[in-house]
Amino acid sequence: MTTQRATARVALVLVSHSRGLAEGAVELAGQMAPGVLLLAAGGGPDGGLGTSFDLVEAALTDATADGRSAVVLTDLGSAVLTAESVLELAEPDVAARVRLADAPFVEGAVAAAVAAHGGADLAAVVAAAEHAGTTFAAVPPSEPAAPAAQGDDVARGSAVLRNPLGLHARPAAIVARMIAGYDARVRVNGVDAASVLQLMKLGAVQGQEIVVEAEGPQAVEARDALLDAVEGGFGEV
Numbered sequence: 001m002t003t004q005r006a007t008a009r010v011a012l013v014l015v016s017h018s019r020g021l022a023e024g025a026v027e028l029a030g031q032m033a034p035g036v037l038l039l040a041a042g043g044g045p046d047g048g049l050g051t052s053f054d055l056v057e058a059a060l061t062d063a064t065a066d067g068r069s070a071v072v073l074t075d076l077g078s079a080v081l082t083a084e085s086v087l088e089l090a091e092p093d094v095a096a097r098v099r100l101a102d103a104p105f106v107e108g109a110v111a112a113a114v115a116a117h118g119g120a121d122l123a124a125v126v127a128a129a130e131h132a133g134t135t136f137a138a139v140p141p142s143e144p145a146a147p148a149a150q151g152d153d154v155a156r157g158s159a160v161l162r163n164p165l166g167l168h169a170r171p172a173a174i175v176a177r178m179i180a181g182y183d184a185r186v187r188v189n190g191v192d193a194a195s196v197l198q199l200m201k202l203g204a205v206q207g208q209e210i211v212v213e214a215e216g217p218q219a220v221e222a223r224d225a226l227l228d229a230v231e232g233g234f235g236e237v
Contacts, residue, residue: 025040051082117180157211183217
């Protein structure tokens, strides 16, 4: 089981039949959302393939400490059964703060972690995880995205990606976390800037223009902060 320092009020528990898979998913999601408590409960009681009631119970105990809520993601059906068994025996106060997400294991963990890092509540973190299952089934990357919004109340701007790897996982997470701090709805090249998976799906590379459209009370501030990050190469140049 892996833990880390956290400030978010929603933690994640990743239950897998493989210890390595659970810990790897925790490591990946942790790079995207360093402020979230992520716990791996992988492998059977003997360390081999399987799931362990005791490991899941211990992870949920840590995840819900200090009044935190927790979202559980699982890799296969029997992992769901193990998690449900733990919740059936948990104290009512603990069980009330835990949700099982019907979401892809890796993509769901990344999306949920970024949402939690941005201050999302329990329901919103679950929704982010479950929405990840539909992200890559949408419009193929080769098709241009439709304009997000029209009207004079939309703050628009553009900048050219400078960092060598373009809008890959790390800067996509930076953008999604940044947007969470503003009272604004923001789109990048036509996709929701709050979704790290949709941003990654753009496949935007170095030298490509990034078009930002923002609406809401802090639209201008959000637009300017995002464009500054793009022009600064997300700290990679």
